[in-house]
Amino acid sequence: MSRLKFNICTSILITLLASSNVFAADQVKTLVIVSDAGVPIEKFSVGDVRKLYLGYPVKLDGQEIHPIINRSDPLLYVVFLQKIVFLSSRSYQRRLKERLFRSGKRGIPEIDDKDELQKRIKESRNTISFMWLESMQNKSLDNTRKIWSGRLPQ
Numbered sequence: 001m002s003r004l005k006f007n008i009c010t011s012i013l014i015t016l017l018a019s020s021n022v023f024a025a026d027q028v029k030t031l032v033i034v035s036d037a038g039v040p041i042e043k044f045s046v047g048d049v050r051k052l053y054l055g056y057p058v059k060l061d062g063q064e065i066h067p068i069i070n071r072s073d074p075l076l077y078v079v080f081l082q083k084i085v086f087l088s089s090r091s092y093q094r095r096l097k098e099r100l101f102r103s104g105k106r107g108i109p110e111i112d113d114k115d116e117l118q119k120r121i122k123e124s125r126n127t128i129s130f131m132w133l134e135s136m137q138n139k140s141l142d143n144t145r146k147i148w149s150g151r152l153p154q
Helices: 002-026 046-053 074-085 089-103 114-123
Strands: 028-035 127-132 143-151
Touching (some): 046 143, 074 089, 074 127, 114 127
Antiparallel strands (some): 028 127, 028 143
8 A cells, every 4th residue: 555655646746846847947038139130149248238238339340239228028127137237227227327427428228119129120220139039029030149048036
């Protein structure tokens, strides 16, 4: 009888572990940078992306790259700031305002609609932004590069 109980407990445990791995796989997110076809983003390092979003000029092949902040998903924005820029939202906004007052340069444009963002990237030359790989609806922007992948807490 104890052998039967052991087999039942083992099979239940294996089933639970297998199902928890399936749910955990759904939590993996991939953050990509996207741009028009004219930007060689394969040459971009994560450090270049960080500098760009902190307001510093970044040139690739002699052309200045212009960032756009994707505000369509609050979680995406927070993860981007924490994992790529290494700042909280509050610290990031404060740093951008300080830079604006010191240099007088315009801030980085923000777009809160995915479709508008994709349209703007396709129409504007040398623009770059970030989004979840899974959220690219129609794959109209095929110039992508993975910059972070990881599990997010529920």
